[in-house]
Amino acid sequence: MAYFLQQLINGLALGSIYGLIAIGYTMVYGIIGMINFAHGDIFMVSSFIALIAFLALMSAGVTFIPLALVLVLIIAMVLTAVWGWTVERVAYRPLRESFRLAPLITAIGMSIVLQNFIQVAQGARVKPLPPVVTGGYQITEQNGFVVNLSNIQILVVVTTFVLMGVFWLIITRTALGRAQRACEQDRLMAALCGVNVDRTISLTFVLGAALAAVAGLLYLLYYGVIDFFIGFVAGIKAFTAAVLGGIGSLPGAMLGGLVIGLIETFWSAYAPHGPEYKDVAAFSMLALVLIFFPTGLLGRPEVEKV
Amino acid sequence: MREPGKAPTHRLRSAIADAIIAALIAFLLFCLTLGVRTVDSVQGLKLLPRPLLLAIVVGIVFVGRLALSLFWWNRSWTLPKSVWWPLRWRLPKFPLPKLAREGAAGHLGALSLVIAAALFPIVTYALDRTFHLGLPLRYYFDLSILVLTYVMLGWGLNIVVGLAGLLDLGYVAFYAVGAYTFALLATTFGWSFWMCLPFAGLLAALWGIMLGFPVLRLRGDYLAIVTLAFGEIVRMVLLNWTNLTNGPNGISNIPKPTFFGLPFGRTAAGGGETFSSFFGLRYDPIHAVIFLYYVIFALALVTNLVTLRLRRLPIGRAWEAMREDEIACRSLGINTTITKLTAFGTGALFGGFAGSFFATRQGFISPESFTFMESATILAIVVLGGMGSQLGVALSAIVMVGGFEALRHTSGLKVIFGSDFDPSLYRMLLFGLAMVAIMVWRPRGIIGSRAPSITLGKRRAIKGDLVKEGRA
Structure with a gap:
């Protein structure tokens, strides 16, 4: 039981990070119907930005950790948002009226570009960061197995849910959110009603990238080690989460993220050869969900019109 | 602005x-x-x-x-008339204008490329040995073998992506299946390359069909992501199933192919004849490399010929029809299940052949060689060459793989960028940028053409606006 509880905590923390990335996929898919394959790599870039910003602040003398983390969060969100905007502007906007697979191919191209850019600019070696947020609480103890809830896990889950709340307010209560939902339903009609479609789509990418930056910072703090390749696997898992939750649905993305995080953690903990095959489990989930359950938990069925 | x-x-x-x-x-x-x-x-x-x-x-x-x-x-300026006017009149007088107009210039170019590729090792070898030029033959041939492997992989993937319009991001899985099939059969049962080759191809094709089955109902981008997942699953199983595949350490001591049973070593293992002793030649390690060159050259040519012939069969036409519009294709009575599965199977077959060749050439394989980046490289070659164009794929493989390898040894770049400059680091970066640029400016690739292989009456390229609205 204690072991189960510990895995549950770990799974929720991991799932929160996946959920934050998944929102970027689900929003973009909802509004322009494309898989932003480079989103996982935007997340990777953001974790590098966060790492460098954190080191720079430390050497600049900002040693009060909470202040430093807030500053890093802001820097990472802003700079990653610029990356998200640029990727959309350069690689996706010119292809909006092109054939269906064209944006996916450029997205793969962009993903390769981002990975290799970071590899060339920062080196291929893994980048370690000593634990920044330490400490935690002992919840229970059973037969010598201590269940820990660390501060970083609390930070991850709380940050995620606070941001989700803020985000939910943006989507449901502001003009931007209304414009987004309008573009989702019918882009031409929205344009005729005076919605600036290009701007709305750009802002969607900006918001998605900013949330990915939060995920990047949390990932860096949680695992303490990053490299240029983390975006690939994390991106695919987050995409799985978005599909599982119902692509296009924001609460679905969060729910899907939590489910994928839990599945991965429990698979590692209980399945034979679990840790080796945990990615296989996640990728199989992706295939199974897409094949048998493509509308997801909270999604609407997609009707193909001729 | x-x-x-x-x-x-x-x-x-x-x-x-x-x-x-x-x-x-x-x-x-x-x-x-x-x-x-x-x-x-x-x-x-x-x-x-x-x-x-x-x-x-x-x-x-x-x-x-x-x-x-x-x-x-x-810009409000155009090229002055004196610049382009003479060019306009010179171009039609280019040799064989009639052929050029009917698209035969491409055939002529392709044919000369094939002949050049066929003669290249023999001629350079003969020149080098006759005149004692001391050329780095080994390097030339290894590089050409690498390029030809990618040409073959590109042509194999072109069947799936270019002809059938199914974006396959896990092509490297079939390459891996072919390589591991050969490596395991050869090291466990001692089978020779030529015995294993059909098995490797067939097994890869079987895997192609097996992986094709579940994704039949999926459309474009979902299909792409699922194939990507399959490719990664295959790699991770190879990495973790240590009893069978030896995990990350890979399989080594994979035998080299023989020339009708004649090995290429200095001495044969059982004291039998070797290639050089049988033909009365002086032993030269370069013979084995030249032989490997011709093996991959033949395999690539087979891939190309089969594709060209298949395109004219009903199945090939069904592939092209499905690429242009799947729903229209189905309403015309084409069985899209069979069409998709054959495309996956045929593509995988050639991937498997290329995989066994890769295993025999390297003598060592490990899951390292079959990452997603490899799939992405092959896809980039197909996309840049123009999906569906055989010549385009070959040229882009030559430029992208051979060009960058050659750059690595160019001393001029080292002078500019410092001595530790390694262009191959930037290869994937440029690949990615080129993929984006090509899609933005020339979505059909450098030499892309989507003219149907068989037409009723006049041959006409498919119009751009149709491609745009197409649900490819």
């Missing part, structure tokens, strides 16, 4: 403002990612600022954007 006819001073001012914004964005993009480098040190990571590099990059963006908006986007 882009309207001509504004007053020149106003245009200059707005162009400068535009360039400043672009430079600012570039600064925000690169200030931390490129402007600072993290380096390992004893006390953990240290930061190494690189302001000069950052300034150069931002400066390039500024100047480039300014030049573009001043001289290109708002």
Whole structure:
């Protein structure tokens, strides 16, 4: 039981990070119907930005950790948002009226570009960061197995849910959110009603990238080690989460993220050869969900019109 | 910004403002990612600022954007008549104008390419040995073998992506299945390359069909992601199933192919005849490399010929029809299940052949060689060459793989960028940029053509607007 509880905590923390990335996929898919394959790599870039910003602040003398983390969060969100905007502007906007697979191919191209850019600019070696947020609480103890809830896990889950709340307010209560939902339903009609479609789509990418930056910072703090390749696997898992939750649905993305995080953690903990095959489990989930359950938990069925 | 006819001073001012914004964005993009480098040190990571590099990059963006908006986007000039007028009249007088008009120039170019490839090793070898030139033959041939392997992989993937229009991001899985099939059969049962080759191909094709089954109902982008997942699953199983595949350590001592049973070593294992002793030649290790060259050359040619012939069969036409419009295709009574599965199977078959060749050439394989980046490279070759074009795929493989390998040994670049400059580091970066650029400017690839293989009456390329609205 204690072991189960510990895995549950770990799974929720991991799932929160996946959920934050998944929102970027689900929003973009909802509004322009494309898989932003480079989103996982935007997340990777953001974790590098966060790492460098954190080191720079430390050497600049900002040693009060909470202040430093807030500053890093802001820097990472802003700079990653610029990356998200640029990727959309350069690689996706010119292809909006092109054939269906064209944006996916450029997205793969962009993903390769981002990975290799970071590899060339920062080196291929893994980048370690000593634990920044330490400490935690002992919840229970059973037969010598201590269940820990660390501060970083609390930070991850709380940050995620606070941001989700803020985000939910943006989507449901502001003009931007209304414009987004309008573009989702019918882009031409929205344009005729005076919605600036290009701007709305750009802002969607900006918001998605900013949330990915939060995920990047949390990932860096949680695992303490990053490299240029983390975006690939994390991106695919987050995409799985978005599909599982119902692509296009924001609460679905969060729910899907939590489910994928839990599945991965429990698979590692209980399945034979679990840790080796945990990615296989996640990728199989992706295939199974897409094949048998493509509308997801909270999604609407997609009707193909001729 | 882009309207001509504004007053020149106003245009200059707005162009400068535009360039400043672009430079600012570039600064925000690169200030931390490129402007600072993290380096390992004893006390953990240290930061190494690189302001000069950052300034150069931002400066390039500024100047480039300014030049573009001043001289290109708002250009009111055209090439003077004296420049293009003579060219216009010279072009039709190019040799064989009639052939060129009917698209036979491509055939002629392809044929000369094939002949050149066929003669290349023999001629260079003969020249080198006759005149004692001391050329780095081994390097030339290894590089050509590498290029031909990618040509073959590109042609194999072209069946799936270019002809059938199914974006397959896990092609490397079949390459891996072929390589591991051969390696395991050869090291466990001692079978020779030629015995294993059909098995490897068939097994890969079987896997192609097996993986094709579940994804039949999926459309374009979902299908792409699922194939990507399959490719990664295959790699991770190879990595973790240590009893069978020896895990990350891979399989070594994979035998080389023989020439009708004649090995290429200095001496044969059982004291029998070797290639050189049988033909009365002096032993030369380069013979084995030349032989490998011809093996992959033949395999690639077979891939090409089969594709060209299949395109004219009903199944090939069904592939092309499905690529253009799947729903129309189904309503015309084409069985899309069979069509998709054969495309996956045929593509995988050639992937498997290429895989066994890769295993025998390297003599060692490990899951390292079958990552997603490999799939992406092959896909980039197909996309850049123009999906569906055989010649385009071959040319882009030559440029992308051979070109970069050749660059690595160019001393001029080392002088400019310093002695530790390694262009192959930038290869994937440029691949990615080229993929984006090609899709934005020439979505059909450099030599892309989507003319149907068989037509009723006049042959006509499929119109651009049809491609745009197509649900490819």
